[in-house]
Amino acid sequence: MTVFYSPHIFSCTNKRPDDHPRGSCGAKNGEALRQYLREKLKAAGLTEARANVAGCLDQCENGPVLVIYPEGVWYRAADIAAIDRIVDEHLVGGRIVADLQLTEKVKK
């Protein structure tokens, strides 16, 4: 494994029309939440972390979602409070935030 970023986080910011039956992370504030995540990582001193946008992660019904690699932990990150917990409890504290974690892929 080559580590350029630790952790490397991908936030879905894909935007579908507001009336799309599956919804989308972008239509639920995904990009603004990613910007908040970037600020939060910086404030927490996680200088090796990187928060990238991703295209559609196909977990739309649970959106906004993000995934943390290389750990492979998926989260529902629907608001600022969720991002605060993911950073403080998981990335700083080292404990998975179980009630925000996604462990089941969306079935279509």
Next chain:
Amino acid sequence: MTVFYSPHIFSCTNKRPDDHPRGSCGAKNGEALRQYLREKLKAAGLTEARANVAGCLDQCENGPVLVIYPEGVWYRAADIAAIDRIVDEHLVGGRIVADLQLTEKVKK
């Protein structure tokens, strides 16, 4: 680790102006190469794989780049021949393509 996609590939397709000193993956055909990667994965029968776009991965000088998670292997994937090798040799064959691999982060 929760595995929704195996492997989960992120291709940089970030586009800067053509005269930007660092260059960019998007200006070097990044999005078309990602589309080719998607077709190639399908043709190789890698139905659990997913090829997402990423925002800027900040390895612009080596672009177009991609990263394969959860393995954490970075590649310079500048043309179709490179993508063919990454899929055939690494993802199907299980051998890292050493001459395309990136192991040093771009220094700025």
